[in-house]
Amino acid sequence: MAEEATGDLQYHVDGELVAADEATVSVHDRGFAYGDAVFETIRVYGGVPFRWDAHADRLRASAEALSLPVPLSDAALRGRIVETVAANDLREAAVKLSVTRGPDTRGLTPPTDPDPTVVVTVSPLAPGGSDGDRAWGEPARLQTAKTRRVPDRALPAGAKTHNYLNPILARLETRVSDADEALVLDGEGYVAEAAAANLWFVDERGLYTPSLEGPVLPGITRETVVEIAESEGIPVTEGRFEPDDVRDAEEAFLTSSIREIRPVETVDGVAVGGGPVTSLLTRLYDARVDAACYDGDDTDGDGQANGP
Template structure:
């Protein structure tokens, strides 16, 4: 593993980066994290990610003592040390090494790790991180209810998502559709779900066990700005399977069209194409100074292709 990682204030070779076997993040998943997308050296929607990280830490009573500016500086140092302008960054904060047992040690010194990986340029006319529309499969593993682990908290404990991904081995799908305890749509293992039903752009409400995704919020903002009705509500798997078009969102890969749901063709469409075009134009304008913008909305031939979807929804991405 090439490159340098930022561990507790020091830049170290990524292959040698480590935390203690007594670290609570390793032992219990007692840690929070954010996945960031870097375009042209800029962290896209840093304030939104920083606020969500703070909410996660507060929910765990994890007082790491670092300001948003301190964390952003560590991210910038990591990018600079690796010479990266377009990247994925994972920022993790654990409760650190405790005195033993499940009860948190109030005197523990938090562990802060920043790791970066190169990704292609984003924005208008960009190459996908990985090609192909998403194939979704509804799984039996249910989302953890808010009463157990609040859905807005991003912790290192991913067992729920791991169990869901294991179910995909049978179908070969690349993202799981997870339901809540009542059998209603919740989200993917690392993505937010969207579909068009003919009347509106639909997405599961945050009233359920759904992560308040940064990209999810960005897409809703774009849709409302384009005059597309948005319904945040309670939906069934059949609503998704019978949709006119569908897509998933993650921080790493933006808007990814859906090809099939449970083996049924769904595909992208004009709403998905419009949202992707405007989303990419925002990135181009805000992070690259509008370098590739041309015409209304900054559209380019590749931006509206259904098969130009991004990613396979790995465990580092979020919605």
């Protein structure tokens, strides 16, 4: 979030609501010093954190991969999100929930008795769903980056950590072109994902997306698209693909919690674009948001539609 965008916002820092411009963590916090932290970015529609249960599960899986204790229950974490959104008089928002290992001055080796830091930051968004606006503005223009995805054995791909230098380096490469997002390959040259989104492409046989067996983050929106495609009888193939497979596709799109389903306009200057499958998935995704967050069906408070 840009500095000037904080305005009169309030953030939740270790159990207290504080003005965004005054929100701080210790310079000794391991999340700041080493990237020793995990986080989730969550879309809030109509005051409801969408797919909260899935985000909570992934947060805990990320923390487990780092042997990092999460000091609060899922219900308490969700409560801090809802409290932060309400304190800012928002109904539509992007939320970042971070859990760090906390302050420590004993060096690189993690402490055996950490005091985790929990931070919730928020930024306003326009309404989503069937009657809402798109957070992405324009279709994506991808550029294949020279920076490769960190191997899973070096840094667990399934863990969403504060160590984001790899996608940052990939994004920096796009500054020399008209691209606005990086397409990142694995160490063997196969497509992994975008810098901050999962990748999909389409041909006459169905949907394709890089397998989670590679260095690919298991995206919550990715999971939702798989569910939608299966319910519609659209084949989904998860595998290893080369950049030319994406450049030659009939359609391509990215998925992420904030930008949802974003069509890809070009890959390395080659026109790809959206199409009927991307449009169908977008409509069905919006319908799920409507049912879970705007139509009053989320009686469990988990950001997921109840019923069939």
